[in-house]
Amino acid sequence: MKTQALRQALDLHRFDAAFGGARRDEERSRAKERVLSFRNAQHRWDPRNQRPELWHAWNARKRSGETLRVFPLSNWTELDVWEYIAREQLAVVPLYFAAPRPVVERDGMLIMVDDGRLPLLAGEQPAQRRVRFRTLGCYPLTGAVESAAANVADIIAELRSSRWSERQGRVIDRDGGASMEMKKQEGYF
Amino acid sequence: MLPALRFLTCGSVDDGKSTLIGRLLHDTGSVPEDQLEQLAADSRRVGTRGEQADYALLVDGLAAEREQGITIDVAYRYFQTPRRRFVVADTPGHEQYTRNMVTGASNSDVAVILIDARKGLLTQTRRHSYLVSLLGIRDVIVAVNKMDLVGFDPAVFAAIGADFGVLAQRLGLARVTLIPVVAVDGDNVATRSDRMPWYDGPALLEALESVQVEPAAAAGPFRLPVQYVNRPDASFRGYAGRIASGHIAVGDPVLVLPGGQRSRVARIVHASGDLARAECGASTQLVLADHVDVARGDVLVAADAPPDIADQFEATLVWMHADPLLRGRSYLIKLGTQLASATISPIRYRVDVHSFEHLAADRLELNEIGVVELELDRPVVFEAYDANPTLGGFLVIDRLTNATVGAGLIRFALRRAHNLHWQSLEIDRAQRAVAKRQRACVIWLTGLSGAGKSTIANLLEKRLFTLGKHTYLLDGDNVRHGLNKDLGFTAEDRVENIRRVAEVSRLMADAGLIVIVSFISPYRAERRMARELMAPGEFVEVFVDTPLAVAESRDVMGLYAKARRGELRNFTGIDAPYEEPESPELRIDGAAEGAEAAADRILQYLEAGAYLR
Numbered sequence: 001m002k003t004q005a006l007r008q009a010l011d012l013h014r015f016d017a018a019f020g021g022a023r024r025d026e027e028r029s030r031a032k033e034r035v036l037s038f039r040n041a042q043h044r045w046d047p048r049n050q051r052p053e054l055w056h057a058w059n060a061r062k063r064s065g066e067t068l069r070v071f072p073l074s075n076w077t078e079l080d081v082w083e084y085i086a087r088e089q090l091a092v093v094p095l096y097f098a099a100p101r102p103v104v105e106r107d108g109m110l111i112m113v114d115d116g117r118l119p120l121l122a123g124e125q126p127a128q129r130r131v132r133f134r135t136l137g138c139y140p141l142t143g144a145v146e147s148a149a150a151n152v153a154d155i156i157a158e159l160r161s162s163r164w165s166e167r168q169g170r171v172i173d174r175d176g177g178a179s180m181e182m183k184k185q186e187g188y189f
Numbered sequence: 190m191l192p193a194l195r196f197l198t199c200g201s202v203d204d205g206k207s208t209l210i211g212r213l214l215h216d217t218g219s220v221p222e223d224q225l226e227q228l229a230a231d232s233r234r235v236g237t238r239g240e241q242a243d244y245a246l247l248v249d250g251l252a253a254e255r256e257q258g259i260t261i262d263v264a265y266r267y268f269q270t271p272r273r274r275f276v277v278a279d280t281p282g283h284e285q286y287t288r289n290m291v292t293g294a295s296n297s298d299v300a301v302i303l304i305d306a307r308k309g310l311l312t313q314t315r316r317h318s319y320l321v322s323l324l325g326i327r328d329v330i331v332a333v334n335k336m337d338l339v340g341f342d343p344a345v346f347a348a349i350g351a352d353f354g355v356l357a358q359r360l361g362l363a364r365v366t367l368i369p370v371v372a373v374d375g376d377n378v379a380t381r382s383d384r385m386p387w388y389d390g391p392a393l394l395e396a397l398e399s400v401q402v403e404p405a406a407a408a409g410p411f412r413l414p415v416q417y418v419n420r421p422d423a424s425f426r427g428y429a430g431r432i433a434s435g436h437i438a439v440g441d442p443v444l445v446l447p448g449g450q451r452s453r454v455a456r457i458v459h460a461s462g463d464l465a466r467a468e469c470g471a472s473t474q475l476v477l478a479d480h481v482d483v484a485r486g487d488v489l490v491a492a493d494a495p496p497d498i499a500d501q502f503e504a505t506l507v508w509m510h511a512d513p514l515l516r517g518r519s520y521l522i523k524l525g526t527q528l529a530s531a532t533i534s535p536i537r538y539r540v541d542v543h544s545f546e547h548l549a550a551d552r553l554e555l556n557e558i559g560v561v562e563l564e565l566d567r568p569v570v571f572e573a574y575d576a577n578p579t580l581g582g583f584l585v586i587d588r589l590t591n592a593t594v595g596a597g598l599i600r601f602a603l604r605r606a607h608n609l610h611w612q613s614l615e616i617d618r619a620q621r622a623v624a625k626r627q628r629a630c631v632i633w634l635t636g637l638s639g640a641g642k643s644t645i646a647n648l649l650e651k652r653l654f655t656l657g658k659h660t661y662l663l664d665g666d667n668v669r670h671g672l673n674k675d676l677g678f679t680a681e682d683r684v685e686n687i688r689r690v691a692e693v694s695r696l697m698a699d700a701g702l703i704v705i706v707s708f709i710s711p712y713r714a715e716r717r718m719a720r721e722l723m724a725p726g727e728f729v730e731v732f733v734d735t736p737l738a739v740a741e742s743r744d745v746m747g748l749y750a751k752a753r754r755g756e757l758r759n760f761t762g763i764d765a766p767y768e769e770p771e772s773p774e775l776r777i778d779g780a781a782e783g784a785e786a787a788a789d790r791i792l793q794y795l796e797a798g799a800y801l802r
Contacts, residue, residue, distance in 0.1 A: 024265045031264040051593045052288055052509050054295035055582050056431060057523055061591035075276060077267045 007043050010067055017060075017068040025077045035074045041065035078134070079159045086152045096155070098132040098147040109143030194397060197278040197293040199321070200303030201313035205334045208243075209303060209372040210266060210279050213394065216379035219268035263293045272398045287542070287556035288509035290317065291596060294324035295582065298402040301330045301393070306339045306369070310352045316542040318353075322360040323505065323558070323598065325575055328400050329357070329365045332393055336369045336376065336385060343387045359545075366396050406577055407469040410494035411435035411443070414525035414570075414579065415487045419474060427458055427474040428483050430526065433579035435491060437475065438466040442492035446570045450481040451492060486527045488570040488580070496572045496580060499602035500565040503537070505574075506585065508553040510594035514561075514585075515552050517619055519626065519802035522565070522597065524583035530566040530802065531585075532623050537561060553595075562603060566626060574598035589797065621701030625659045628800040629698040631723055632791065635710045635770060636733030637762045638748060639740035640779045641787070645733060646707035648788035653703060658801060661697050663690055665708045678759040684715055691719035698727060703800065711767045726798070731791060732770040735779025737762045 010018060024031045034050050036058060051059060062068060073081070085092060103110040104124045111118065113126040120126075131144035132155075149155045200206040214220050220228070231243070266277040278293035280286070294300065300321040304314055321329060331353055339345045350367045357365050368377055369388050376382030379394045391399065412433040419427035437443075441454050456476040457464040467473040475489065483489070490496060508514050514533060522531045539550035539559040553559045574581030585595035622629040632649070634642040646662055653660045669676070673689055676682040687710050694704045710716050720728040740762070741749040752760035759765045770776075775794055777787040795801050 025267045031266060052292040052596065054292050054584065054596050055578055057525075057579075057582065057584050059523060059584050059586055059591070059593045061521075061586060063590050063592070075265065075267075 010043065015067065016062065017070050019070045019072065021073050022069075022071045023076050023078070023081075024074050033071060033074065035071055036060055037069040037071065038062060039067050039069060043067065079156065082152060082156050082159060086156060092152070093136065095133045095136060097151060098130050098149050098154075100128045101131050101144065102126040103129050103131055103144055110145070112144055193274040193276055194299065194400070194402065195276045195278065195297045196299040196301055196397060197280050197290075197297040197326075198301045198303065199280055199290055199293075199317040200334075201305065201308075201311050204303040204305045205372045206303050207279060209301075209332065209334065209370070209378065209393075210277055211243075212372050212375050212378045213277070214266060214268050216375055217268045217270055217394070263289045270394065270398060275397065284313070284316065284542075284556060287316070287320070287558075288507065288596075290320055291324060291507045291509075294321055294326060295578070295596070297324075297326060299328045299330065299397065299400055300326045301332055301397075303332050303334050303372075304349055304353070306333050306335050306345055306349065309349050310356065312543040314353075315356060315545075318356055318360055318362065319540075319542055319545065322362050323507075325578060327362070327364055328402060329362050330393065330396055330400075331365060331367045332372075333367065333369045334372050337371045337374065341369075341385050343385075346388070366390070366400075368393055368396060405575075406434035406579070409434035409469075409577060410496075411437050411441070411489075411491040412496065412572075412577065412580060413437070413473070413475065413489040414527070415483055415485055415489060416526050417485060418483060425476070426480075427476050428489060429472070429474040430489075431472045432467060432469050433525065434469055434577050436466060436468045437473075439463075443475075443477070443489045444492045444495050445481055445483050446488045446490055446495060447498045447568050448482065448487065450479075452477040452479040452481050454478070486525075488525065488527075490570070496570055496577075497602055498568045498570055500568045501603040502563045502565075502571070503600045503603055504561060504563055504583075504597040505540075505558065505600060506533075506553060506561050506598075507558050507596045508555055508594070509596060510587070510592060511555050512587070512594065513552040513554045514559075514595060516561075517623060518799070519588065519623070520594070521586040521588055522563070522583045523586060524569055524571060524599075525580050527569045529569055530626065531563045532626075532802070533561050533563055534620075534623065535562055560600070563597070564623075571599050571602070573601060588802065589799065618699045618701055621699075623802075625701045626802045627658050627701070627703055628727075628798075628802070629701050629703065630727045630729055630795075630800055631694045631698055631704045631706060631719070632729045632731060632795075633694075633710070633716065633719060634705070634707045634731045634733055635716060635773075636777075636779060637735060637737060637740045637767055638709055638760070639743040639745060640733040640735035641743075641777075641784055642707040642709075642733045644784040645731075645777065645787045645791070646705045648784055649791050650705055652788060652792055653795075653801075656801060658703055659701065660703045660705060662705045662707065663694060663697075668693075668708075678765075680759075680765075683711065687712070687715035687719065691715070691722055694719065695722045698723065703795075709761050709767070711761045711765065713768045713770070716770065729775070729791075729794065729798075730770055730773040731775045731777060732773040733777045733779045733787070734769070739780045 006018070022030055022033065024033060032047055034053050036051070036053070037045065038051065039045055060068065102113050104113055104120065104126050106124070110129065110131055113120070129146060130148060132147040132149060133142060133144050136142055147158060149158045198206050198210055264279045266279060268275050278297055280290040280293035302314065302317055302321070304310060333346055333349050336346065346369045353365065353367065368390060369385055370377040370393060372378060376384055377388070377392045379392060381392045412435060413430045414433055415428045416430040419429050437454055437457070439454050439457060442451065443454060444451055454475050455478040457467050458474045458476055506514065516534050516536050517532065519530060519532045522529055536550050536553065537560045538547035539553060539557055541548055542558060550559055570580065572580040581599040583597045583599070584593050585597055586592070587594045618629050634646055636642050643664055646664065650660050650662045668690060672693070673686050676686050687708065690706060690708060694706055697704045716730065720730065744750060748757060748760065749763065751757040752763040761767050775791060777790070
């Protein structure tokens with residue numbers, strides 16, 4: 001859904017560039033991503049043929065028909081983001097903080113059930129667990145993680161000791177280790 | 190946040206580079222559990238270590254890389270220890286990915302060069318070391334890997350150290366640390382190994398934690414390439430950019446280059462309030478005390494230590510595109526925030542990256558490195574790359590595709606204009622055209638009288654003139670009033686008419702001009718003769734294809750009417766033939782396509798064919 005909606009919006013408004021918060025530490029195909037990522041007229045990403053990015057020199061000149069995805073936070077880590085939020089005292093969506101929420105466990109992930117959109121499978125019974133989200137994607141594809149981190153300082157402490165990656169809750173990354181690479185080639189951020 | 194050290198790893202194909210990084214990530218606890226699960230699954234599927242984890246799979250991000258077991262593109266990885274944060278550029282070893290290694294090196298403070306203990310220094314090692322030194326990396330750690338496969342023999346390690354010492358001296362790599370490791374088992378990677386008691390130096394991670402990197406730029410004089418002039422309203426004017434070297438404080442005198450105006454820093458304005466001082470590497474915004482003219486691309490510099498300004502350079506180029514660099518071709522270059530047009534000529538030599546020999550070259554292919562002379566269309570503010578990579582390293586950009594096709598490192602400025610031997614150079618048409626920033630050519634418009642040739646030709650010439658191009662328009666009527674006034678309209682005279690026009694166009698093209706010829710030129714043979722006087726690609730035949738009825742209905746000068754009445758003999762289309770071009774470069778529909786659109790289309794053709802640089 002996100003891929004199609006993004007492509008439609010870019011085509012409708014004929015935007016030259018779309019900024020995103022993707023970081024190279026999130027996922028291994030994103031580790032190969034450029035800060036200025038060029039997509040052809042069909043929004044396809046060609047990982048084999050990317051522009052070299054040297055020094056602090058940027059070439060933002062595009063070919064006619066091309067669009068750019070721009071990732072200024074490429075070299076930040078998840079911990080950097082939270083340390084920055086703490087330093088600048090930024091407001092954050094409450095779903096990032098731990099709270100008792102109704103979830104079901106499915107394929108090893110905790111999926112929140114707080115409205116009627118998720119058809120429950122046989123035997124599934126929502127239970128209250130103390131969870132938070134490290135990443136927010138499309139409903140219902142983002143899984144929650146069990147956590148007691150209720151504020152920014154807790155989250156920073158949790159991340160410093162975490163042994164799990166941020167995208168562990170993303171169903172989109174499953175089905176083979178190259179899943180994200182394929183999504184990106186289709187025009188996903 | 191802890192300070193970050195950026196390093197790249199380079200090594201030959203099977204030296205174990207990705208394994209080493211995977212091991213570093215793993216041993217510093219930087220690999221999350223879910224990725225370890227993925228690693229176990231991938232290792233069983235495509236790993237090279239049987240049931241054991243293949244750490245290389247942690248870092249090879251693209252599906253093709255994991256399947257082929259090679260690294261294609263630079264990947265950046267992040268980990269930290271209690272002492273430092275690290276950004277690793279994992280760069281491919283194959284020669285066909287030299288550009289990726291150069292990219293990684295341009296963003297690194299330290300290089301880790303892997304050498305297979307069984308193989309010693311390979312040609313790849315020499316190439317990697319050369320690139321590392323070329324990109325100005327001063328600290329090198331040589332990890333001699335697979336020590337287990339040489340029985341942990343200290344003599345092997347010492348011999349490789351001696352060989353590398355010779356290479357390092359030749360390349361000017363002053364600070365070299367040698368470490369014996371076994372990447373797959375983690376010996377001397379994150380922790381010291383007890384399998385090599387004869388080695389008493391640091392493990393790789395310790396060496397990376399303790400290396401002191403001080404970029405030369407931090408201690409250099411102040412330079413701020415202006416990225417953006419911030420003018421929210423008439424009362425405020427801030428100059429924003431990233432400080433390329435040195436530092437700046439309120440009250441410091443600055444010069445605006447290349448203009449040369451002098452002022453002082455009145456304020457250093459950040460979102461959180463004014464600062465008294467800003468350091469190298471900071472993105473900042475300055476307000477000056479005086480009203481001076483500053484634009485994007487200008488450089489604010491310390492008034493007592495300004496850099497040079499020049500429009501001719503000798504530079505080392507690393508070619509990064511499948512389309513080769515050709516001498517004489519024009520490109521855009523981006524140096525700091527300055528954008529200029531540059532012509533590469535000549536290529537002084539190509540560097541053999543294995544033997545470091547200088548070879549003659551007329552072109553640079555993908556991944557080749559050469560030393561070239563560049564001529565820019567305007568003076569730019571620069572420093573030698575070794576002194577300041579921001580004002581000495583530039584991107585080479587293709588004019589048509591806007592792709593980054595190369596990277597350049599300025600060695601020094603050439604002041605050839607003041608050099609006597611300039612006078613003795615033979616000046617050929619290419620040089621004349623280059624000086625005019627265009628490619629000399631003849632645009633030959635052919636078609637019936639009244640087809641619209643002259644109107645299109647005039648519009649085209651105006652457009653080219655507006656673009657700053659040097660042109661001349663040869664029109665049938667004008668030439669017949671002077672040069673060819675002795676000629677009539679018989680077949681023989683028509684041939685002679687075209688022969689003279691073709692020769693004149695060639696002379697004008699030799700002078701570097703874009704020549705627009707607007708002649709009925711009814712015969713294929715004479716048009717072919719005109720074409721053959723020119724080099725391939727320099728003759729652009731444009732067929733203004735207007736049906737006789739349409740041309741006749743226009744009859745601006747009443748010529749068709751006269752011809753119809755028999756008062757004018759040998760009139761093309763009436764009682765003399767017109768031989769249509771069989772394969773013109775362009776065909777204009779003279780009835781349907783307006784003259785403006787036709788002129789635009791010719792212009793687009795010239796742009797696409799790199800006639801206008």
